Amino acid sequence: MDIFLDASSYLTSHGISVSEDSREDPEDDQVFTLDSDPTSADIQSDSAYTSRSSDGSVTFSPICPDTPLEEDPERKLQTRKRVLKKILENERIYVSGLESLLVPLRPLKAAAYTSQPVLTSQEIQAIFFKIPELHDIHKEFYSKLKERIEGSNNPASVADLFQQQVKQFGVYRAFINNYPIAKDTTEKCVQTKEQFRKIAEKMWVKHSKDSSEPTTTFEALLHTPVSHLTRLTLLIKELLFHTPREHSDYCQLEGALNDSNIFLAATNQKIQQKNSVRTKAQHLVKDGYVVEVTENTRKLRRIFLSPDLFFCVRVKKQAGRQPQCKCEWYIALEELSFQSQSDINLMAPGSLQMVAQSDVEGAKGRLMETKIEIYLEKKHNKRLDRLKKKLFDIESWLLINSPAIPLGLQDRNGKSYLFLLSSEYELHDWQESIERLKKHGSQAPSSPSEIQTLIHGYIGQQEACNLPLHSNLEDPEEKTLKGTMSLKIHSLSGFTQLHDVYCCFEADTNGYFEKKAQTTVLNQVKNPQWEDEVEIQLDGTQSLRILMWEQHDYRVSSEQRQKSGGDRLMARAQIWLDPKTLLSKEWKQNLVGMNRYEMSYSVRYLHQSLSQLDEFSGAPRGIFGVPISIVTYRDRSRVPLIVRHCVEDVERRGLDELGIYRISGIATDVQSLRAAFDSNPKEAVTHLKDYDVNVVAGTLKLYFRELPEPLLTDELIPSFVAAAAQEDATVKEREMTSFLSQLPDPNLNTFLYLMKHLKKVTEHEPINKMSLHNLATVFGPSLLRVRHEGLPMDVSHEVVAQVQVIYYFLSDDNISLLEQRERLGSVTL
Known part of the structure; x- marks a missing residue:
């Protein structure tokens, strides 16, 4: 959408001339467009629509027509009346578009809680964010303006309506901040959900009272609030131009126009700032949730890795809401080094034994029991909120207390930081990522203010990410992997010498990985072939990780083993699990590359009910003390x-x-x-x-x-x-x-x-x-x-x-x- 051409055509069609040289500066056309990236576009105040004279001075040309300085007051009032009618028609079309957007909202909400939703409640919230509020604001504005215009041959005062309207522009700020998410979510749902695609492809909007109802796309309607801000500001300026200075509306309209320009300028500045941060944030290498041990206390943290920085963010968990994040500290990679296991033990000797394994297993049992309780209570819709809170509390406790694999870091001044992870795969992934970036050399850190901006950009980028381990109770049972996966490792190829090797398997529970099974150790083999069949319990699992280890020579002393670091990780791989391809219950043979090695394996999946999973979950099988x-x-x-x-x-x-x-x-x-x-x-x-x-x-x-x-x-x-x-x-x-x-x-x-x-x-x-x-x-x-x-x-x-x-x-x-x-x-x- 070209907002200048749109505005020029709009003004010209009503007898107002527009300067032709006003398009000289390409920056004058930076507004949100349907074809542009909404995250890199600007919303312009009316001051951006300017032309430049030969001496470089700036004058307003598209808004101010070539008319005598002293226009006949009566003629001005007549033109003012026509402008008001144009504003009224513009509002009618805009409200009609918002109403068209809201037509599918109610049935989509109703379907979201059925067994076959068109969109999830989260998707509905993202797509329709603030649309009902905008509709109510403009519907009220349109009704009041229409009452005053049609109730008088020449309405004396309407400026208070425009002032009140501009004061509610804060709703647009929230809408614009969410617009990239709404647009991306809409595009994703149009591509993946057939029913929504049919809705989105054809929306009916009545553009004029005499025309039939033409169709447009959902995406086009979703964009209209973005462009409406600039259009309304242009029209307020046009109305002010045709309002005599002695008119009672003049001062209020001037104030409304000024407030609108200030709002648009501030919004544009924030968009540009986000663009700068987003460009830098594209270099985010890795991030994830971990537990930080400080003074023998465990704290949930989110850590981020960029090409030149490692930084740690405090996480505040909130049941049913996205976690809140705040930066705790950061270190330049050039100042970062790893701690040895002996250093970790010396720094925090009791940190790894703070929580008994029996307590962790007990919590996992209570977790399964609570899931069954929720499953049973869903039929009667009783106590669900309290049970969901109980589930959230258990999962939060496990998220903080079950990790036990240490990652120790320190800066050049000797200040140390200890993190605990639940996955060996993650540990080595972090270590290798940091070592690779340090090897290639990192840039000198930016200024503190730029670093803070970058950090806020990373955090803002990750706001949509859910905490791991927290169950998504809205997911349909048949679309999640809950049951037993049997796994056979047939062979490993690529060895050039004899090794003592074994494999470990990690699977996630709603994004939280932990070790699930391990093969036997094959001693002094060049072409390993296992006869093992391992079973892995899946609960909301999305991927399987395979780690191939070389066992350290057990004949050496414990001191030598500690110096060498214990068993050596030779290769690792991650396999994404697709519920559709696993449902056949038949063995499926596959190959997976692991660095320079290749593994041949077969999998078979058996979906299980909650009661069957309960039998394998480690939950207490007794009667006393059980719900x-x-x-x-x-x-x-x-x-x-x-x-x-x-x-x-x-x-x-x-x-x-x-x-x-x-x-x-x-x-x-x-x-x-x-x-x-x-x-x-x-x-x-x-x-x-x-x-x-x-x-x-x-x-x-x-x-x-x-x-x-x-x-x-x-x-x-x-x-x-x-x-x-x-x-x-x-x-x-x-x-x-x-x-x-x-x-x-x-x-x-x-x-x-x-x-x-x-x-x-x-x-x-x-x-x-x-x-x-x-x-x-x-x-x-x-x-x-x-x-x-x-x-x-x-x-x-x-x-x-x-x-x-x-x-x-x-x-x-x-x-x-x-x-x-x-x-x-x-x-x-």
Whole structure:
């Protein structure tokens, strides 16, 4: 789009002459165009549309027509009225274009949360960013301007509308900053998504009241806000020119034009600055997330490598949002050197053992359990936000605490920096990249201000990158690799002498790589041929890394081995995994180059459900301390089998037992039965009769006490307590019933089952002496357990509230409600 020709044609068509020599300077035409790179274009204020006289002075020519200095005021007002009508028509066409852009927005949003979305919610946000806000602003402006123009033969005042409009230009700043992302996302989606391509290729816009509705492309409409800023500024200047100085609008219009020019000039400056940074930022060599150890504390960092600089950025994680970044420090490559393993151990001897491997494996187990919980709760859309937050917290903990492979750096002054990585591949990639750049020689660092600009450019370039390890729960199950990949290494060629070799395999979990498997060591071979078949568990995996190592001679002393650096990495390669090509379940043989070597291998992939993955994930297989939704999922039962079997045994042997549930069983026997259920539930059931019935009752109570979350849930317990304190019986019943129905299905089914059982216990009260109040006192603190988190509380008051809730559901007046729910199918046993 040529904005000068567009403006000239626009003015000429309405009887306003335009100087022909105003195109002398090519810089006068620097605006966003559909064919140009939006990141390298400028938005110009009206002052940029100038012509140059022979003496080099600058005058405004396209805006100021060749008219006498003193035009007839009446004629000026008539021309002013025509200009206002042109502005009104310009706004109508612009609003019409924005409305056309918004037509597909609602159905695209609705489809984003179905099983077959046209665009993801992130893509919709990127493409339609600020379009609704711009539409609302200009629709209101158009309506008010139309009301004033059509309501008077010669409107006295409209300048306040233009002033208000210019004040809202800040929305355009946000739109323009996002425009390159919107344009790139649109182009990508048009190329890869057929349904969106059909939408984008043909959009209807009504350009005039009498014309039929012509078509244009989505990309062309998306560009209109970029050019509209300059067009509107030109029209404000034209309106000012045809407004007499004594007119009440003149001063306000002059102020609006000045504010518009200032905004456009500032926006143009920022664009030019971004262009300069982006040009330099194209030389970014490598970046990635790591953990920095400072004073024996682990901090998440992002490190960047350019041809002459290495710098470190602080990362602030935010659930559901992009991480915030801030530069911590940087070093010129010419001043950078690596630390040896002995130096690292001397600098931070405890840094690599700060987190026990058992804690890391436990966190991975909880991660899998939480994913299953989210999968189960998606069906009912309950507690999803809290579970997603829990998933984010576990993944964040693993991201910081699981890396243990050290990368030590120091500057020429001896100041050291220690990073921890999870991948040997990444470690060697960083080392080789830095050594290669240092070998070729690095340029002297720029000035501090230029370095800061460069750093901000790198960070800005990477804003769209997600943190590794954090699960994308929006990805369709069938489009992600979740399951088992079997791998056979047939042979390695390219050796010229005998070696002791083995291979390691790393796979990523949502971008986070770690070692998954290793072959046996082949000793003194020239043409290695393995017979191994290794299995690698995949979870959101996108690529597989293969590292070939030469084993160090184990016969030498440990001191010599330490000096030599241990095993030597001979070659490495990365293989991208395509879900489409792996779904056949058949073996697929491939070749991959590894430096000067070539590897022949075969792969086979078996997609697995979450429950199958759970069996291989290392997650705790027990019952106690495991979320109830996971236990019921594994048991294929609405109520945990441990609850059912313990209840059945108490009803068979303990209804007439004095103080059942109140008198504790022998503690060692309770722990023995607990361990039996954790290791082999089916076998534990067969031995229930060998335990005292009070031990069985105590084991049931222990199960509820050790749930990671109380049965009535952390979220709903305060609501239950408040509802139980209601004095109005009708209100109390309505609220208690409402909160009960909000429990997750496994919790609700188990609670109803337990209440029915306890009611049966009270039917034998004359013998067992267990009243409703006694049972409520026993089970209240277990079922409504409150997390104090170290804060002092009045526990006696808390217990009273817990007892009130359970007593309410056990009372004669409300047991019928529970039985009715059971008959309706809330719990089928």
